[in-house]
Amino acid sequence: MSVRALGVCYYPEHWPEELWAEDARRMAETGISFVRIGEFAWSRLEPKRGATEFDWLARAIDVLHGAGLKVVLGTPTATPPKWLVDEMPDMLPVGQDGRVRGFGSRRHYDFSHEGYRAECARITEALARRFGAHPGVVAWQTDNEYACHLTALSYSEAALSGFRDWLGRKYQSPDALNRAWGTVFWSMEYQSFEEIELPNVALTEPAPAHVLDFRRYSSQAIVTFNRLQADIIRRFSPGRDVIHNFMGRTLSFDHFDVGADLDVSSWDSYPLGFLDQWSPRSPEFKAEFARAGDPDLQALHHDLYRATSNGRWWIMEQQPGPVNWAPHNPAPRDGMVRLWTWEAFAHGAEVVSYFRWRQAPFAQEQMHAGLLRPDSEPAPGLLEAAAVAGEIAGQDLPMPGRADVAIVFDYPSAWAWTAQPQGREFDYFRLVYDLYKALRRLGLSVDFLDAKSADPSPYRLVLVPGLFAWPEALREALGRLDGLALVGPRSGSRTADFAIPAALPPELPAPLDALKVTRVETLPPNLDVPMEGGAGAFQVWREMLETGDASVRLRADDGEPALVGTGPLLYLGGWPDETLAFDLLKGLAEEVGLPVLDLPPGLRLRRAGGLSYVFNYGSRTLRLSEHGLAGNFRLGADELPPSGVAILEGEA
Secondary structure, eight states: OOOOEEEEEOOGGGSOGGGHHHHHHHHHHHTEEEEEEOTTOHHHHOSSTTOOOOHHHHHHHHHHHHTTOEEEEEOOTTSOOHHHHHHOGGGSOBOTTSOBOOSSSSOOSOTTOHHHHHHHHHHHHHHHHHHTTOTTEEEEEOSSOTTTTTTSOOOSHHHHHHHHHHHHHHHSSHHHHHHHHTTTGGGOOOSSGGGOOOTTSOSSOOOHHHHHHHHHHHHHHHHHHHHHHHHHHHHHSTTSEEEEEEOTTOOSSOHHHHHTTOSEEEEEEOHHHHHHHTOOOOHHHHHHTTTTOOTTHHHHHHHHHHGGGTTOEEEEEEOOSOOSSSSSOOOOOTTHHHHHHHHHHHTTOSEEEESOSBOOSSSTTTTSOOSBOTTSOBOHHHHHHHHHHHHHTTOOOOOOOSOSEEEEEOHHHHHHHHHOOSSTTOOHHHHHHHHHHHHHHTTOOEEEEETTTOOOTTOSEEEEOSOSSOOHHHHHHHHTOSSEEEEOSSTTOSOTTSOOOTTOTTOOOTTSTTOEEEEEEEOOTTOOEEBGGGOOEEEEEEEEEEOTTOEEEEEBTTSOEEEEEETTEEEEOEEEOHHHHHHHHHHHHHHTTOOOOOOOTTEEEEEETTEEEEEEOSSSOEEGGGGTOOSEEEESOSEEOTTOEEEEESOO
16 A cells, blocks of 8 residues: 655744644644754754763654654754854855855855764764654654755865865866866866866856866765765664755756655655746746646656656645745745645655744744644634545555656756856756646656656657767666657767767667767747747757658748658757747657647646646646546545646546
8 A cells, every 4th residue: 555644843942842742633633744853953952062962852752653644754964053154164155246145044064065064974973873762753854955045066175185186086187177178279288186276267168178177076066965864874774764854946966866866855845936936937827836836847857857766755844824035925825735636646756744843933034834823713824634544544545657758868967058158048857847848738647757867668758858978778678669759859969088089970870870960059038939830939049950861740931941850859959949849749649659638728637657647736626537637536536626636537
């Protein structure tokens, strides 16, 4: 039986101890099973060096465990205390502008600082020794939200020293580095690794290979920082899951590499804040879905983070009401907290945990809603959480199997196209998102694959958008695919050292090995390239193709090839707008025998384990049978109201 569960984030250090038992009782009565604590508590756990005060935490864990709750214990390393910063002020991160980012909030540390790493290992081991065998502690969270507040990159002396050492190990000699980086250009050649600076001080654009290597180094620093804690936890708390909570739309480190050291990937889902701050949708769309969120943005993250730790994933922080950090913070429409929770379960989440139990009446997040108001009365989110708890009780909800379509995802590609976008609007995440939302409109379920280790062979349709440089194994595997692979735009356009390939992109295997991209152009928002027959247009990015013997399947209005392909490989020479993306992917899905729909903007579907989950993000009631969705309803009915959820048995 595949059981789903609810959780909540709780801060016992924020509340009088006499309130803990009542809080624990109410959590259990609501149907909550998991409680995350401790991730910001270092100053209470160790008020001064060596003076650890763990007894209060032990009492809190005992109270929660006594109420039948399962504790996820966080390591407190995202908030080093003031005394530690005063001891080693060079542990503070340095921004791209060269200014030290000081104490007074959180995440005020540098991943490269060896002294701080040692302190993190020390406090993690002390906690794991004390609580690692406690029956109430079932999992651990390492740190909190790596890269939040733009902290993945630091331009400190510690980072400079670490980067130089990393370069020395990678290249072995300055001559090899000079060849890889192309430093003969603009007379940038180095005679020793000690001459190399960080790429934030150049007068104009630094060498893109220099920037990319610094991003690789910085990502690896996060990977090893996380691994340090994970290894300690596993040594002293065996059998407990190790988790980290990733963030939305964060590409500054490789989540696949961090996920390799986790038992469970989790992420922090704030649909309304993401729509307002990060969604590339139009102002009209944002107004329509202001109280519901982007119908595709959360789902993309669910599918992506499920891929980072072999399929096991959670929501560690689910928005329960208005937040405090976005440019605008509307309240969710009634029913949306329930919908968001069910959608996470549809994508395979084991646990959905709400942030937070009680709204804080003080400090930076006092305007962030919780399941309770500051006066401990129920907030609207509590009732919706309780409703979900009742609905999942006793349900057998199978985990998702292999999806219909796979998208190859690559964090280094995001770094590369940030270093040299060529056009202001070119954004790797948005390119992937535009294709993903077209697949969602078609009613197709999606898996993500890590470009470094992708096995596309089980899928009938595979998309490879914007892949910076080819891992050779992936390039060869696509040539043997039984289904169809849609590659491009901009895939295979550089070598790993950020140079244009000698034979020109996209460097595809036979039978597309003669295909060449001979010229590219970036398109301003008022300049699209229409396709023949009015089937949409290219936007943002367009390529001129020398096709060789390849078949041309679609041309632009000016006669230039837009989509070419032979056998299992197709190459797309531009960034499709919404119409082109939908029509193109619809045709390819039908070609490989995948059933497709045409869902309205607010209606979305996720198939999993013989069940079809349907969600109405829109503001009007929809009749599902009018959109090709019918069957035996396990939850909901044919008329799906705004914020409604339905579960149909079988592949609706």
